[in-house]
Amino acid sequence: MNLFEAIETRRSVRKYLKEAVPRAVMEKALQAALLAPNSSNLQPWEFYWVTSAEKKARLVTACLDQATAATAAELVVFVARTDTWRRNRKLILDVLHQRGNPAKQQLDYYQKIVPLFYTHGWLGVTGLLKRLVFPIVGWFRPVPRGPFSRTRLQGMLNKTVALACENFMLAITAQGYSTCPMEGFDEQRVKRILGLGREATITMVISVGKEDPAGIYGARLRLDPKLFVFEV
Ligand SMILES: Cc1cc2nc3c(=O)[nH]c(=O)nc-3n(C[C@H](O)[C@H](O)[C@H](O)COP(=O)(O)O)c2cc1C
Structure with a gap:
């Protein structure tokens, strides 16, 4: 799959099949995340691939029991740090x-x-x-x-971490699996699960798995590009 195919194929998947994601797929995508452009190359990110069954169950709850989290084979928490x-x-x-x-x-x-x-x-x-x-x-x-x-620094670092998130999601897509980025979570609880303090901001939690066709909520919907793209 080339880059444009990955961009076009990627959808937010809210329900996954009961199928494992190979470790190599996850590792490759995490490596891709590390190659994202980042502010001053200071790499202010941390990626927590939650594999402990106990932590994962708590993370699903912290993600407000969203189906995409509950049915995911894997969950990764993307964190921005102001202190590293x-x-x-x-x-x-x-x-x-x-x-x-x-x-x-x-x-x-x-x-x-x-x-x-x-x-x-x-x-x-x-x-x-x-x-x-x-x-x-x-x-x-x-x-x-x-x-x-x-607060402004956190905003700046979140930009960087969001780019890592996109690299990660496209890399998962390119390998035949799916993702859904989530900001619907209880940040305090997510931090508690990971033992993180006030220097950490949770940018996104990303679910990963094999797409269940029922997990795609309708055809892709984007508004008229004229509303967003300007040549000035
Ligand atoms: C920062 C961010 C947070 C999101 N949070 C959630 C979420 O908590 N739950 C969810 O189901 N989808 C979430 N989404 C997915 C969006 O709803 C989705 O990207 C959008 O509807 C466009 O659909 P598409 O990704 O299939 O193109 C989030 C997306 C982004 C970028």
């Missing part, structure tokens, strides 16, 4: 040094620019300062308008 950037930055810098002669621009980017946007200071005070200073500078020249708060 320091570790990942160090690892990236190590690799850049191992590769030899990293450009000053690259080093400056990770050492100076990245912390500027990933830290908000005690009680968000630095973030508040940035929210005051950047718009003033912005009168005179283009400036980044955020993220200057934890």
